Amino acid sequence: QVQLQESGPGLVKPSETLSLTCTVSGGPITGLFWSWIRQTPGGRLEWIGFIMYSGRTRYNPSLESRVTMSVDTSKNQVFLQLTSVTAADTAFYYCARLAPYGGHPDEWGRGTLVIVAS
Amino acid sequence: DIVLTQSPATLSMSPGERATLSCRASHSVSVSLSWYQQRPGQAPRLLVYEASKRATGIPPRFSGSGSGTDFTLTISSLETEDFAVYYCLQRGSWPATFGGGTTVEIK
Numbered sequence: 628q629v630q631l632q633e634s635g636p637g638l639v640k641p642s643e644t645l646s647l648t649c650t651v652s653g654g655p656i657t658g659l660f661w662s663w664i665r666q667t668p669g670g671r672l673e674w675i676g677f678i679m680y681s682g683r684t685r686y687n688p689s690l691e692s693r694v695t696m697s698v699d700t701s702k703n704q705v706f707l708q709l710t711s712v713t714a715a716d717t718a719f720y721y722c723a724r725l726a727p728y729g730g731h732p733d734e735w736g737r738g739t740l741v742i743v744a745s
Numbered sequence: 746d747i748v749l750t751q752s753p754a755t756l757s758m759s760p761g762e763r764a765t766l767s768c769r770a771s772h773s774v775s776v777s778l779s780w781y782q783q784r785p786g787q788a789p790r791l792l793v794y795e796a797s798k799r800a801t802g803i804p805p806r807f808s809g810s811g812s813g814t815d816f817t818l819t820i821s822s823l824e825t826e827d828f829a830v831y832y833c834l835q836r837g838s839w840p841a842t843f844g845g846g847t848t849v850e851i852k
Contacts, residue, residue, distance in 0.1 A: 672789070672832060672843035687840040721788055729795055730836055731779040735788035 629653040631722045631736035638742050639716075645709040645741055649722030656680050656698060660725035661705045662732055663696065665718040673718075677725060678705060712743045747772050749833050749844035757852040758828075764820040766831055766847045773813045774837025780809055780818045783846075784829045792831075793818065823849070 635647035649661065662677035676686035678696040686694045695708040705722060719740050723732035748771040758764050768778065776796040781789035791800040793809035796816060806821040820827055828851050833844040 670830065670846055672834075674834075674841045674843070685839065689840070726791075726794065729779075731791065731794045731834065732789075733791045733794070733800065735790070738788050 629724060629734050631724065631734060633720060633722050633736045633739040635720075635739060635741070637740055638744065639712055640745050641713055641743055642711055645707070645712050645716065645720075645743075647707045647720055647722075647739065647741070649705040649707070649736060651703045651705065651724075655700075656703050656705065657700055659727060660730065661698070662723045662725055663705075663707045664721045664723055664732065664735075665716075666721065666738070667718050675707070675709075675720075714743050717741065717743045746840055747774060747835055747838050747842050749835055749842055751831075751833060751844035751847045753847060754845070755848045755850060757850050758823055759852050760823050760825055762823050764823055764827075764849055766818040766820075766849075768811075768816040768818070768833035768844050770814045770816075770835055770837075772838065774835040776812050777835055777837035778809075778811070778816050779834045779836075780807075781832045781834065782827075782829050783832065784826075789832060820849075 630652045632650045639645045657680045663675040678684045693710045697706045719738040721738045722736040724734040726733040750769045752767045778796050780793040783789045797809045808819045810817050830846045830848050832846045
């Protein structure tokens with residue numbers, strides 16, 4: 628059973644860069660797509676983007692200018708960077724695996740809350 | 746972006762009752778629609794994908810239907826653990842988008 632665990636700072640200052648790590652256990656990240664999805668405190672869900680193990684990415688156009696995703700297959704980790712954050716980026720950030728048979732998120736991490744405040 | 750509108754926003758039900766949740770898309774997404782359940786303090790859990798296929802380990806009381814722009818999630822007989830928030834997600838067009846959610850609460 629694959630497990631995903633997000634980690635990173637819970638507090639980021641406005642205008643700085645948010646950096647999160649997703650560590651995958653119970654299976655390799657190779658051959659699959661991995662995504663980052665966030666949820667505002669009010670419950671709204673937003674798909675940030677996804678990355679293939681090879682490094683190929685696709686980002687939500689609303690965030691594309693500020694987002695970078697990457698992978699380290701040797702460590703079974705997926706990374707998210709979001710630059711120039713504002714209070715609007717305060718959210719729970721989830722890492723999720725995309726199902727190989729349909730591309731929808733089928734396995735999710737527990738999420739990590741990131742608050743943007745000075 | 747494709748907008749998904751879920752209705753009702755809140756459904757007040759009793760255990761044992763049948764719940765019907767709706768998700769309407771602003772443009773056709775074919776059957777590229779999935780449903781998720783989220784309990785308080787937990788991540789969303791996949792229930793149904795490709796509009797009508799139940800995910801592994803999901804009880805048969807959950808069923809999905811629809812195609813194009815109109816989709817339904819039905820819970821045939823509500824169990825206590827089913828009281829939660831439900832979201833639909835479309836992947837028919839990028840960016841993928843989520844609906845605003847339906848809360849199924851105990852009456």
